Amino acid sequence: MAGLIILGFFLIVALAAPLLADSRGLSPVGATGGVLDPPSLDYPMGTDDLGRSVLTLTIWGSRISLMVGFFATALSMVIGAVIGIAAGYYGGWRETAMMRFTDWFLVIPFLPLAIVLASILGRSLFNIILVIGITSWPGTARLVRAQTLSVKERPYVERARALGAGDWHLITRHILPNVFPLIFANTILVVAIAILSETTLSFLGLGDPLRISWGTILEFAFNGGAASRGAWWWLLPPGVAIVLVVLAFTMCGYALDEILNPRLRRR
């Protein structure tokens, strides 16, 4: 519940960003504050080294961070579900091939792979989504495959097959609806990871430097001398926002998992 409230809050902030803060405040050209001003009435969270309000940056940053989180997760879910269902449903050598492929992605450490991909593809928002999407699907694939294997053996699937239902019909009408709750619960958990990944990659300078996300704010603070100048107000707002959002997603994810995951339900 607490998770939902926090999540709702950040969603509203992200959607209402244009109402909450003028987007001109994102460009240093339109910035009006001084260099690293501490929090004041005009700038409730202080300013960065280019005179921009950290509050404005954090509000607008929520858009990019959440957006990358959602799109990357969607991508990861689609890849994971397709491979998981296909492997579980068809079985045989196709399953072996697909699952070894999945294992291969699973054993490669996420961060180095993501860094290599991001530096090859270049620094853009789309690429960041792509990188996170194609590095975070193997867990989902394994989960979906396991569930597919169990659904596939159920009597009604067998009956449908006896009545002459094709693969496509079976997958879309019988398997997918039954693994969907699991995918959904998993999605919520992956969003949290995706947002963290976006922050990590942006902080390492692999994100799009001109799209303000929480990660890029942290990167600017890190490279702009926030620590040596003692400008805590530059680091804290994006940092706390990330922690809260990730926490909220995780809480929601666990709650849903408990409701939807058949294994947990039985307990």
Next chain:
Amino acid sequence: MSRWRSLVAAGAAAATIAGLTFGGAAAQTPSPSGSAAGKLTFTIGDDNDLDSMNPFVAVEAPAFQIFFLTYDFLVNLSQEDLSPSPGLAESWDQSDDGLTWTFQIRDDATWHDGQPVTAHDVEYTYNRILEEEQGSFIDYISLIDTIEVPDDQTVVITTKEPTLQLLTALVFILPEHIWKDISTEEAGTFENNPPVGSGPFKVVEWEKGQFYRMESVPEYWGGAPRIDEFVYRIFNNEDALVQALRAGEVDFADSLNANPFNSLKETTGITTHEANIPSFDEIGFNVGANDTIPDADGHPALLDVRVRQAMAHAVDKQVILDRVLQGYGTIGTTIVPPFSAAYHYEPAEEDLFQFDLEEANRILDEAGYEDTDGDDVREMPDGGEPLRFRYFVRSENNSTVQTSQFVQDWFNQIGIATEVEALDDTTLTDAIFEGKYDMFHWGWFPDPDPDFILSIFTCGQRPPDGIWSDSFYCDEEYDRMYQEQKTVADVAERAQVIFEMQKKVYEDAPYIVLYYDANLQAYRSDRWTGFLNQPEPDGDLLSGYGNYTFVNLRPVTKGAAADEEEGGSAFTWVWVGLVAGPLLLVAVALLIRRRKGEEDRA
């Protein structure tokens, strides 16, 4: 007996734990191996890595720092005012017709491997550069006609025209006995690690991306350096560098950004210095790489001088100076920095590209660049290709990233879209060399004599044959003036030609010179003294064009430093004793025990 043994064991365990924590603390600071206690080490921290130790290839400043300490020039630049002063040549003489120069080579200079430096090395170096047209140095000595060596200590050079250039030629003299084995083809890939030179320091270790370490050469002809070694450490983050300086892990922080620099101003024991250096940052454009590189892919709109001029109108240099540099520098205009006071040309007020977005829009409208598809980005008059430029900045330099945020905003307002990408220096150099870029932000550190910075806009410097041109600018009239200024001996007369050249480059705008920045330096003044600004009074503390500071540098007071050194080593010995002593005892005890066991078995 048994009690004694358990006591030792406990002692050993305690010592091991202590040793572990101690060792752990030491391991956190990656320090170059071999910097043993007792050596007087001066450590510099910086955020820039060197690219190569081969003088024919290197372009990065840290590489030149190595060359300045490893090699000598024929004629040095004096520390006080950069005037010609004795280098490998003790003295020199120009004939009355101005065409023949005679240099007397000093007889006390030796290469690091013990061989003597002779006039033949000078002849060899100059001849090789001339024959192979080595782009890094050719323009310094291109007027040389013949070089003769009557004896080991004399070089006689005749020039095609009278010139004073030989006295300001920053050509590192290389040892013939090393380089004669390197063929012309190999010269581009030769690692030259470690470089053998005749300077006061030699490289003993280089870990790419981490550090390099140089040892002093006591036999140096200019006197033995007072420090034993010099370490250059590379920091990826300036906060880390600032903390390292505060903690005393480094003694000197070079080329800082404004924020970290400001944070050091009030620190006791640390002195900050805004060094006056001949430096500028520019936004450069690809104005014609296709002329020399067929598969270059620069944006065609950038070939149009009107587009570049419009963009020059759309950059508010004052804002960048105030906000990005926080005022540490002056507004940039032309390519010869005010540092070279006699040669710097400042355009008249009415000739300046003033910040004026309306004027920029008007120029683009007039030139036929209009937004035909309503996406707020202008299109080319005929082909319809949008004015969308790749804009490369340096991931190693935060100022360039920050500047791009301003520039992108202004360019958007004149209907020019930019795709900013932060590249590391090596990748950016490659992109420029292949002509695969539209615009970039980088900087230059020109010589005090303007010849070098003027040379980078000559046609001959364009890659792949040349090395220094990063705009692919080429203009016949400019090249003619460039040759002319080499041969004018009178400063005022030469300045007139050089003014014209700067004016031309300013108007053609292959570069938008953003600012002339100061070099922000900070050092542990509680530990080190003997820095020699080059030039006096406010030049670079590390002597930008020589080894003066490094030879002269010493601890604050010899006595105090020695005490500290002793204290340091004594402290180390206590730890070594604490760890090693009990371990030794345990080892002995085990040995005895095993002996005993063997005896029992027997």
